[in-house]
Amino acid sequence: MRHEPIVLFGDSFVDTSVQQPYISLEERGLQFGDGIYEVVRLYSGVFHLLEPHLVRLYRSMEEIELKPTFSKAQLVRWLYELVEQNQFRGDGMIYLQISRGVQPRNHIYDPQNVPTLYAYIVGKERPLSSMQQGIKACSEQDIRWLRCDIKSLNLLPNVMARTSAERKGCTEALFVRNGIVTEGSHSNFFLVKNGALYTHPATHLILNGIVRQYVLSLAHTLEIPVHEEMFGLRDVLQADECFFTATTSEVMPMVQLDGTAIGTGVPGPITYALQEAFSEGVKNTRLHAL
Ligand SMILES: Cc1ncc(COP(=O)(O)O)c(C=O)c1O
Incomplete structure (x- = not known):
């Protein structure tokens, strides 16, 4: 899928239809995965849940001591301008990456280094038919580092787990660390048992997803009890419903x-109720379309 020009x-x-941006071979994002990123949703060309993504982006930067050379207000102006410059009015996502910039290769970073920022838009429809039918997942060992709460560029374990799952006919990999189900390779995980939601607490072992946080608030509104606690594979197999976010x-x-x-073996009523509440939010976002 090609990005917008x-x-x-x-x-x-x-x-980029005229010229490609120049990226140095000594860019730390390339050599060390020394940086962080975000993926923000656009519905009808309008940002969805932008503010919590920005909060997480700034937290990720702070956690790795990456100091931006631009203000948050400036970044927001650039993101809106990116949509405008491409005249993007469809459903899609913005991929935004900030790395520690260019420096002669050395593990020790210079905290004053000028970060490299880039962002682009990719058109992406809502996955309505998979949302209706559900997907298959395969469990994989969670061999990631212990700061999964940082949305870092280092995704090798995620890449390997998802590829392994795909080779076994699965759409997503479900990570398991020491018998505890943590999250998906690129998603958070929930199970439903006796009318209540269960999900791994937002510790350093998972990424605290923006949709995870949003779904927890929807559950609160719908008066669905929520338990942020650890569980194992057996609990998943005995669950009434499961979903990723x-x-x-x-x-x-x-x-x-x-x-x-x-x-x-089919999506359950609580999953559908949360999907419906989510879709209402999407409709509200679309109301702001030009
Ligand atoms: C490991 C991991 N967990 C969870 C998520 C979901 O996060 P969000 O809801 O912010 O997209 C992602 C998204 O990329 C992810 O890579």
Whole structure:
């Protein structure tokens, strides 16, 4: 899937149909994965849940001592301008990356280094048919580092787990660390048991997803009890319903794990109720479309 032609690179906009941005070989994002990123949703060209994504972006930067050379207000202006410059009015996502910039290769970073920023838009429809039917997942060992709460560029364990799951016919990998189910390779995970939601607490072992936080607030509104506590694979297999959440996949039912059906093998009523509440939010976002 090709991105929209105009990209934000540093403090300027580059039309990639005319010229490609120059990235140094000694860019730390490339050599060390020394940086962080965000993926923000656009519905009808309008930002969805932008503020919590920015809060997490700034937290990620702070946690790795990456100091931006631009203000948050400036970044927001650039993101809006990116949408405008591309005249983007569809459903899509913005990929935004900030790395520690260019420096002669050395593990020790210079905290004063000028970060490299870039962002681009990719068109992406809502995955409505998978949301209706649900997906299959395969469990994989969670071999990631112990700061999964930082949205870092280092995604090798996620990449390997998802590829391994895909080779076994699964759409998502469900991470398990020491017998505890943490999250998906690019999503958070929830199970439903006896009418209540269960999800791993937002510790350093998972990324505190923006849709995870949003779904918790929807559950609160719908008066669905929520337990942020740890559980194992057996609890998942005995659950009534399961689903993943993420910016591009929204509330995605998991109907099979490692070949075993979850509940009745189709998405359940609580999953559908949360999907419906999520869709209402999408409708509200679209109301702001030009
Ligand atoms: C490991 C991981 N967990 C959870 C998520 C979901 O986060 P969000 O809801 O902010 O998209 C992602 C999204 O990319 C992720 O990579």
